[in-house]
Amino acid sequence: MPLDDPRIRFTTALVEELRGRAREDIALLPFLAPLIQGMRDGFDDTPADAPNPPPPTFAETLPQVAVSAPLAECLPDMARLTSWKTVLSEHPDVDPALQKGMYAAHVYGALGIMGCERLRGGFFTLAPNIHYPLHTHVAAELYFCLSGALTLHHGVDGDPFELTAGGYSITPRERAHSLTTGDAPVLLYFAWVGDFTAPIFWWEKDEAGSWYRAQWLRGATGIWERGTREPVAEDLIAAQTLNRD
Known part of the structure; x- marks a missing residue:
């Protein structure tokens, strides 16, 4: 790819943003190293879907983008090159506002426009006033906030913390988070490292105080589809209890 290709310009700017933060936080290195390797050795071609336009929320986030100018300038071109899809399929147990309020566009990895075996990453938009419930996945996850602000919880009893534009959070593998x-x-750059094929589990507590988790499987198009629901074992609940006496 030539250096003036929007994909290379975006990756170069993203690497510079993350590299600066990684000097203070080595936990970023697993998300950064595959991009550096791709810039050095080249990214694989992938049979990505034809571009699909972003949701209206993408354009609404652009005036509030708070990252470096080189990265911000790449966002409109990258949005046009990628294929935007809802994150979740429709299901009776899913709030329609949530199902219609989250979109993702993969840039890196098998579902993206730049092949990368060790990482999947791209854009994630969230509409105002929605709640993505407590969930777990095997892969570790990076959220780099490009625009807006959201509140995160980790664990079944974790204290809330805010993620604002220019900041990032790292969710360890199998850590429950909402x-x-x-x-x-909100506009995020997201990245996963680890097992990309394992299901996601949504955690929910019933009126009696018992925890259950619902399985979500990624379909062939990349959209998550609801599966079975089961009780959560006590040892799993204990592992997600962060505030211990």
Whole structure:
């Protein structure tokens, strides 16, 4: 790819953003190293879907983008090159506002426009005033906030913390976490490292105080589809209890 290709310009700017933060936080290195390797050795071609336009929330986030100018300038071109899809399929147990309020566009990996075996990453938009319930997945996850602000919880009893534009959070593998937006839409760069094929589990507590988890499987198009529901074992609940006496 030539250096003026929007995909290379975006990756170069993203690497520079993350590299600066990685000097203070080595936990970023697993998300950064595959991009550096791709810039050095080249990214594989992938049979990505034809571009699909972003949701209206993407354009709404652009005036509030708070990252370096080189990275911000790449976002409109990258949005046009990628294929935007809802994150979740429709299901009776899913709030329609949530199902219609989250979109993702993969840039890196098998579902993206730049092949990368060790990482999947791209854009994630969340509409205002939605809640993505407590969930777990095997892969570790990076959220780099490009625009807006949201509140995160880790564990079944974790204290809330805010992620704002220019900041990032890392969710360790199999750590339960949830996301809640405020009155403005949010634009994230997300990245996964680890097992990309394992299901996601949504955690929920019934009125009696018992925990259950519902399985979600990624379909052939990349959209997550609801599966079976089962009780959560006590040892799993204990592992997700962060505030211990």
